[in-house]
Amino acid sequence: MELLVTGGAGYIGSVVAAQLARAGHTVTVLDSLARGHRQAVPEGCERFVALARYGETDSPDTVELGITVSDRWQRTGIARLLIAELLRFAQWRGIRKVEGIVLPDNLPMIELAKALGFHAAHDYAQHLVVISKSLDSGQ
Numbered sequence: 333m334e335l336l337v338t339g340g341a342g343y344i345g346s347v348v349a350a351q352l353a354r355a356g357h358t359v360t361v362l363d364s365l366a367r368g369h370r371q372a373v374p375e376g377c378e379r380f381v382a383l384a385r386y387g388e389t390d391s392p393d394t395v396e397l398g399i400t401v402s403d404r405w406q407r408t409g410i411a412r413l414l415i416a417e418l419l420r421f422a423q424w425r426g427i428r429k430v431e432g433i434v435l436p437d438n439l440p441m442i443e444l445a446k447a448l449g450f451h452a453a454h455d456y457a458q459h460l461v462v463i464s465k466s467l468d469s470g471q
């Protein structure tokens with residue numbers, strides 16, 4: 333049977349996932365890793381769906397956004413949800429600006445950024461697009 337174990341990177345979830353996998357089921361673990369540990373996910377139960385994160389820049393109140401969603405899960409609204417959550421978290425941490433650098437032909441990312449209220453500025457000399465969103469006035 334194909335089974336989804338939520339919280340499968342936590343103590344109870346990972347034990348349950350391991351037992352189900354040993355019993356012959358195909359197990360997928362869903363976990364935000366907010367409290368669980370990736371190492372706790374039993375072998376064969378981890379599927380990569382998406383990753384969103386931000387990294388520091390030279391400016392202390394500005395971060396750089398990174399997001400990727402695996403092909404199978406694209407266009408299901410995952411990136412929109414993850415970035416919205418990341419923006420809320422950044423704002424809570426006192427971050428004032430989120431930026432990203434995108435290739436001009438990356439229409440999905442540029443459209444997504446615009447849909448989330450980012451400003452997109454074309455830098456024709458560098459052949460890239462800088463997306464940015466100020467968090468000062470809320471989202």
Ligand SMILES: CC(C)(COP(=O)(O)OP(=O)(O)OC[C@H]1O[C@@H](n2cnc3c(N)ncnc32)[C@H](O)[C@@H]1OP(=O)(O)O)[C@@H](O)C(=O)NCCC(=O)NCCS
Nearest residue numbers: 399400401406407408409410411412433440441443444447
């Ligand atoms: C860009 C990316 C993260 C979008 O992820 P996603 O989960 O498919 O996006 P969502 O389903 O949340 O889409 C939200 C909105 O983004 C825009 N969008 C997403 N994919 C699009 C596409 N192929 N064409 C046009 N617009 C697109 C749309 O406005 C969409 O809203 P809608 O579905 O209501 O029209 C994904 O395509 C990806 O991982 N690409 C490869 C990695 C990458 O380029 N990362 C960015 C580097 S800076």
